[in-house]
Amino acid sequence: MSAAGLVEPLGPPSSFAKRVLVTGGAGFIASHVIVSLVEDYPNYMIINLDKLDYCASLKNLETISSKQNYKFIQGDICDSHFVKLLFETEKIDIVLHFAAQTHVDLSFVRAFEFTYVNVYGTHVLVSAAHEARVEKFIYVSTDEVYGGSLDKEFDESSPKQPTNPYASSKAAAECFVQSYWERYKFPVVITRSSNVYGPHQYPEKVIPKFISLLQHNRKCCIHGSGLQTRNFLYATDVVEAFLTVLKKGKPGEIYNIGTNFEMSVLQLAKELIHLIKETNSESEMENWVDYVNDS
Template sequence: MSAAGRTEPLGPPSSFAKRLLVTGGAGFIASHVIVSLVEDYPNYMIINLDKLDYCASLKNLETISNKQNYKFIQGDICNSHFVKLLFETEKIDIVLHFAAQTHVDLSFVRAFEFTYVNVYGTHVLVSAAHEARVEKFIYVSTDEVYGGSLDKFPAVITRSSNVYGPHQYPEKVIPKFISLLQHNRKCCIHGSGLQTRNFLYATDVVEAFLTVLKKGKPGEIYNIGTNFEMSVLQLAKELIQLIKETSSESEMENWVDYVNDRPTNDMRYPMKSEKIHGLGWRPKVPWKEGIKKTIDWYRENFHNWKNAEKALEPFPVQPPFV
């Protein structure tokens, strides 16, 4: 296995209170989680496992890359021998599993890869974690793909609303629209644009995961939702107003391009989150604050990924870009 960030060879664990494995840690949400864990829990060793797919970037972790309680390991959760060796070598206590294929548009044309990574990869990781007798396994997903008896394995499942903020690869709607407008291109609206989505800022979802880490009960599923809801068309108009500094409806229309809809496109999917509210978590970051921070970040960091421009097309570019 290869390591970066911390460059010393892998060896016996040092004297940390806990050793946490975060999969997919160079991606969007997990990178925020890692930064928070490394900074707030100096007595925990945080191990970042990521294969560095097209949507990952180690630049997301530059602020903590030299910390003594952080280690990056490049590897694939679908490699069962590698994963088994990782658990044996690193003596993992807790797993936060973020690694997954997540982009809806790509799922239509790369269905096998999505199944392979999201189901088989999770199976490999759970098997190794079960054999290693980890204390807790937090599974960040929307499907119950791990199987097995909850009496034997301490899994906690989370399901979150659409998360936005810095570090997100610009294939998702908010960073895509922001980046298109910042490159003087039109927002591409799938279908009518009347589909609504609930948006949750990255630092809020990080706090939710940390709450589940500390208080979540094995066998439970926690929805991490927000009441803030907006249509895709309204989102485009708000971003046009903020980035292009116009409130004229006619001028706004000049920055919108309606394209074919997805093969399937849910109109809305709100969630009830009373269970995690009972653990003491609620979202804190207002939309106006979160979207301003996000716009500012993409203005300086769009090129954190190779070939990021290809993510700005209305639909995925084939063959898959790397």
């Protein structure tokens, strides 16, 4: 949608208690958040801003697409003129900023694109939100800012030690967001969540990727030994966490969204092989695993 498409908001701003902007709303996690917001907060107008990149789909939002308190706007957070006009026209009260490039492997190939979207795009957004005097700005980051191996204990005060371009871009964007709290006391909140899985996830991520490979009778590709562990959060659980932060999150705070559910990549593959290929045989499971050098 062009900037001209922003001229007439759906209903006067006064008809809704709050107007909430969710960026990247056609993506995996944000679409789950939007569905919950639209259904649970009928007095809130939920505005979905998404440029509809390769991993986004409006099909994720079909269940609420005709609701009176939902609106979709196609646009790019990196377009500063568009974003400024969006805030002026839509009278945004709260921002949930999910929009980002998120695929770690791809970030090594397209590092500058990740920097542009994740850092510059976030700076454009937080600057416009500050100028519009938004009452709360929630920046959705990742626990990957703590480093590649999360076996060690960490909390919100732990130093950022990103080990890939994706994590580095999220850490840098955090700094820009946090600076608006430090300098202007602009009410920003930062969340850092573990890996999320669930319906509508794009198959570049490990769980849907392994499921898709096995369903097509192909092997699960595992880097290195596969013994590296990851924490996994189910989509509805992380939505609950975001809604809690929306209601109770304090300005200037950082919140880790974690889980005790931990599994190695190899064990994850075996669990999926067991479910999809219906086998408990270790030797048969190994036939569905392909190990590659972790270079």
